[in-house]
Amino acid sequence: MAIIAKETRKEWTQAPEGLWPAVCVDVVELGLVETAWGKKEKVRLVWQIEEGNPDTGKPFEIRRDFGLSLSEKSHLRPFLEAWRGKKFVKDELDGFDLEKLLGVNCQIQIIQNITEEGRIYSNVQAVVPAAKGTPKLRPTDYVRQKDRAKDQGNVSEGNDGPDEALPF
Numbered sequence: 150m151a152i153i154a155k156e157t158r159k160e161w162t163q164a165p166e167g168l169w170p171a172v173c174v175d176v177v178e179l180g181l182v183e184t185a186w187g188k189k190e191k192v193r194l195v196w197q198i199e200e201g202n203p204d205t206g207k208p209f210e211i212r213r214d215f216g217l218s219l220s221e222k223s224h225l226r227p228f229l230e231a232w233r234g235k236k237f238v239k240d241e242l243d244g245f246d247l248e249k250l251l252g253v254n255c256q257i258q259i260i261q262n263i264t265e266e267g268r269i270y271s272n273v274q275a276v277v278p279a280a281k282g283t284p285k286l287r288p289t290d291y292v293r294q295k296d297r298a299k300d301q302g303n304v305s306e307g308n309d310g311p312d313e314a315l316p317f
Contacts, residue, residue: 162202164209164259164271169198170279171211171257172286173250177294179214190217192225192247196257196273197288208289211259213273219245232276254279254286 175195182191192215197208215225219242229245230236232255237245258275279285 160268162204163261163269164198164202164211165200166259166261166271168256168258169200170283170286171196171198171255171276172288173253173255174210174288174291175212175293176247176250178217191215192217194247194250195294196255197286197291198257198259199286209271210291211257211271211273228276232278234278252288254283256280 173194174197175193177193177195179191179193181188193212194215195210195212197210200209201207202209213228215228216223217225219226219229219237226237232253256277256279257273258277259271260274262270262272264270
C-alpha cells in the first residue's frame with residue numbers, strides 16, 4: 150500500500166495592506182537560526198492591528214523576525230529608531246531590553262507579497278510612532294508564546310503610559 154505525503158498548508162486571511170494602528174503583543178527569542186550567513190541569534194516581534202479578522206473575530210496579528218543585534222547594519226536598529234522617533238544613544242546600544250516594547254502602540258505599514266505559486270503574504274514594511282491623540286490599543290485575547298505552555302488563559306497586559314510617550 151502506498152503512503153502518500155502532500156502539502157497541507159492551510160490558507161488563511163491575510164492582514165490588509167496599509168498603515169494601521171497597532172500594539173506590540175509579544176517579543177519572542179528564537180535562539181540560533183540557520184541563515185544564508187550561518188547561525189544567527191533571532192528575535193520575533195508580534196503586533197495586533199486595529200482591524201479585525203473576519204475569520205476569527207479577533208484583531209489581525211502580524212509579525213516580523215530580526216537578527217538580535219543593534220549594530221549599524223542591522224535591520225532591528227533602524228526599525229526601532231523609526232518606531233521611537235529618535236536614535237539610540239550609546240548607553241542604550243550597550244544593552245536594550247526588547248521586553249520594553251510590550252504594550253507599546255505604533256503605526257504599522259503592511260504590504261502584501263505574492264509568491265510565484267500565487268500565495269499572498271502580509272509583511273511589516275515599516276513602523277512609526279502612534280499618531281498623537283489616537284485611542285490607545287490594548288492586546289486582545291493574546292497569550293505570549295513563552296506563557297502558552299504554562300497557562301493558555303493568560304492575556305497579555307498593555308502599557309498604561311500616555312499615548313505621546315514611548316517607554317523605550
